Amino acid sequence: xxxxxxxxxxxxxxxxxxxxxxxxxxxxxxxxxxxxxxxxxxxxxxxxxxxxxxxxxxxxxxxxxxxxxxxxxxxxxxxxxxxxxxxxxxxxxxxxxxxxxxxxxxxxxxxxxxxxxxxxxxxxxxxxxxxxxxxxxxxxxxxxxxxxxxxxxxxxxxxx
Amino acid sequence: xxxxxxxxxxxxxxxxxxxxxxxxxxxxxxxxxxxxxxxxxxxxxxxxxxxxxxxxxxxxxxxxxxxxxxxxxxxxxxxxxxxxxxxxxxxxxxxxxxxxxxxxxxxxxxxxxxxxxxxxxxxxxxxxxxxxxxxxxxxxxxxxxxxxxxxxxxxxxxxx
Amino acid sequence: xxxxxxxxxxxxxxxxxxxxxxxxxxxxxxxxxxxxxxxxxxxxxxxxxxxxxxxxxxxxxxxxxxxxxxxxxxxxxxxxxxxxxxxxxxxxxxxxxxxxxxxxxxxxxxxxxxxxxxxxxxxxxxxxxxxxxxxxxxxxxxxxxxxxxxxxxxxxxxxx
Amino acid sequence: xxxxxxxxxxxxxxxxxxxxxxxxxxxxxxxxxxxxxxxxxxxxxxxxxxxxxxxxxxxxxxxxxxxxxxxxxxxxxxxxxxxxxxxxxxxxxxxxxxxxxxxxxxxxxxxxxxxxxxxxxxxxxxxxxxxxxxxxxxxxxxxxxxxxxxxxxxxxxxxx
Numbered sequence: 001x002x003x004x005x006x007x008x009x010x011x012x013x014x015x016x017x018x019x020x021x022x023x024x025x026x027x028x029x030x031x032x033x034x035x036x037x038x039x040x041x042x043x044x045x046x047x048x049x050x051x052x053x054x055x056x057x058x059x060x061x062x063x064x065x066x067x068x069x070x071x072x073x074x075x076x077x078x079x080x081x082x083x084x085x086x087x088x089x090x091x092x093x094x095x096x097x098x099x100x101x102x103x104x105x106x107x108x109x110x111x112x113x114x115x116x117x118x119x120x121x122x123x124x125x126x127x128x129x130x131x132x133x134x135x136x137x138x139x140x141x142x143x144x145x146x147x148x149x150x151x152x153x154x155x156x157x158x159x160x
Numbered sequence: 161x162x163x164x165x166x167x168x169x170x171x172x173x174x175x176x177x178x179x180x181x182x183x184x185x186x187x188x189x190x191x192x193x194x195x196x197x198x199x200x201x202x203x204x205x206x207x208x209x210x211x212x213x214x215x216x217x218x219x220x221x222x223x224x225x226x227x228x229x230x231x232x233x234x235x236x237x238x239x240x241x242x243x244x245x246x247x248x249x250x251x252x253x254x255x256x257x258x259x260x261x262x263x264x265x266x267x268x269x270x271x272x273x274x275x276x277x278x279x280x281x282x283x284x285x286x287x288x289x290x291x292x293x294x295x296x297x298x299x300x301x302x303x304x305x306x307x308x309x310x311x312x313x314x315x316x317x318x319x320x
Numbered sequence: 321x322x323x324x325x326x327x328x329x330x331x332x333x334x335x336x337x338x339x340x341x342x343x344x345x346x347x348x349x350x351x352x353x354x355x356x357x358x359x360x361x362x363x364x365x366x367x368x369x370x371x372x373x374x375x376x377x378x379x380x381x382x383x384x385x386x387x388x389x390x391x392x393x394x395x396x397x398x399x400x401x402x403x404x405x406x407x408x409x410x411x412x413x414x415x416x417x418x419x420x421x422x423x424x425x426x427x428x429x430x431x432x433x434x435x436x437x438x439x440x441x442x443x444x445x446x447x448x449x450x451x452x453x454x455x456x457x458x459x460x461x462x463x464x465x466x467x468x469x470x471x472x473x474x475x476x477x478x479x480x
Numbered sequence: 481x482x483x484x485x486x487x488x489x490x491x492x493x494x495x496x497x498x499x500x501x502x503x504x505x506x507x508x509x510x511x512x513x514x515x516x517x518x519x520x521x522x523x524x525x526x527x528x529x530x531x532x533x534x535x536x537x538x539x540x541x542x543x544x545x546x547x548x549x550x551x552x553x554x555x556x557x558x559x560x561x562x563x564x565x566x567x568x569x570x571x572x573x574x575x576x577x578x579x580x581x582x583x584x585x586x587x588x589x590x591x592x593x594x595x596x597x598x599x600x601x602x603x604x605x606x607x608x609x610x611x612x613x614x615x616x617x618x619x620x621x622x623x624x625x626x627x628x629x630x631x632x633x634x635x636x637x638x639x640x
């Protein structure tokens with residue numbers, strides 16, 4: 001690709017609570033790294049069996065200096081069933097130990113970050129480049145082969 | 161086996177709430193059927209990936225006239241995270257549509273049915289014969305091949 | 321079931337060579353045991369990924385005094401590719417160590433036992449009761465739960 | 481990485497027969513593409529269940545203009561069991577439709593390409609860059625995530 005596409009900046013995260021991190025994160029703080037963000041709900045089977053284990057694997061495979069992994073708990077249904085209290089136990093029992101943010105509740109039941117990214121549902125996988133631009137957003141299952149390819153592409157373009 | 165072993169009666173179920181059934185069930189009402197009971201916690205990964213899909217498969221494979229499947233939600237940790245409200249959404253999202261009982265809370269955090277059966281944890285799989293006697297109790301994963309074998313053994317001995 | 325159904329005797333095995341057994345087997349010699357026979361081809365993907373591992377599991381789960389497992393290599397296509405020499409290496413590399421018979425070549429490319437049982441293809445799973453009668457014949461994949469159930473049913477009816 | 485490492489050229493392929501390609505391939509002809517080569521034996525379980533499906537997925541995921549996939553049948557044991565005749569049926573039955581080369585027989589039972597690359601066994605996965613240099617060689621299982629990453633790294637460095 002020789003033409004430069006004008007990629008939009010990724011919307012800021014709107015977060016009410018963080019797990020698995022001592023300091024609050026933000027996309028601005030993560031500049032310089034590729035960000036792999038998994039938007040999920042703890043009671044979404046496709047998230048539990050595929051999406052979350054996949055980003056856990058990303059978290060364990062790549063250097064945290066180069067690739068940041070974030071889980072984003074985007075509850076848009078069964079709100080009373082998926083509270084931060086339940087989420088905390090879920091993350092512990094499944095050994096998901098990468099940073100996880102609770103998406104801030106919105107007025108219409110749809111959380112604010114989810115709305116800003118216009119996500120269609122969960123799981124959604126989002127890739128943000130080292131300059132903070134939104135580069136890919138997938139709804140549903142993404143192949144590991146494809147994800148590894150895209151992470152490397154974003155890292156190597158940053159070095160060039 | 162030519163000698164008759166004196167099997168004990170299975171302890172009664174102590175239930176605070178039922179899902180997926182119009183009438184409250186009891187072991188007494190289920191006499192005449194083999195009962196396959198899965199004790200689980202909704203945030204126990206081994207229950208979600210193996211135990212519950214296995215009894216869902218039992219529920220779909222065998223005649224409800226012959227084999228009764230019961231899920232028993234035996235919460236002994238993270239109580240605030242696994243309330244009946246969360247359980248209801250969990251059962252719906254995972255399409256677990258066999259009858260599920262909430263084990264009655266005990267004084268020490270251990271629910272009453274779990275205590276009566278002296279279960280070691282979740283998942284636990286329990287087999288009760290057509291006369292209401294406790295015939296097998298497993299902690300952890302059980303092979304489908306073995307489970308199918310045991311269900312048939314209990315059914316055919318009842319016919320004999 | 322109180323009525324006795326007139327099940328036909330299972331056709332004899334027509335075998336040109338045996339692997340994994342010191343003595344040649346026959347259905348007559350196996351009377352008194354439930355026989356689980358897997359008709360397969362070593363280059364049939366469904367046999368390699370499902371059928372053969374399943375009967376290997378049967379072989380390891382049940383007592384050889386009660387349940388006999390036989391693999392039957394029914395080559396009806398690619399004959400030059402699936403010779404006994406290739407089969408021997410295949411059984412060794414995959415650690416399939418139950419007795420395996422090579423079905424005797426027929427005149428029309430279809431081996432003789434396969435023809436006698438009128439099998440539709442591979443994998444085919446065949447169940448023979450303790451009296452040598454053909455009780456079930458499946459083409460394609462069979463659930464472990466169902467197979468365990470049927471093995472127990474044939475064993476317990478024999479005891480009755 | 482700012483220093484340039486002196487990577488050796490990948491040894492030429494020594495091939496006695498090709499499948500799934502009209503013209504004979506060579507590393508020289510494939511310059512300009514990243515080459516993903518899977519050394520396998522058709523009776524090696526790890527190759528059949530993991531390695532070959534993985535490169536089939538690479539073949540289906542990436543553009544043939546950018547990434548070339550080659551299977552290399554490196555028979556070093558059970559030679560009589562894994563002839564080209566058997567291989568041809570194997571490739572057909574498993575629907576492995578990328579180009580496959582038969583490694584030329586050597587004097588000591590070890591085929592010549594396998595010897596030139598000093599492979600330890602099968603499956604071995606080999607990555608060759610667009611200039612024909614040997615960049616990675618793995619014995620055993622490689623994660624999809626890692627493989628996708630490495631393919632992209634080799635492609636993007638070529639563009640730089």
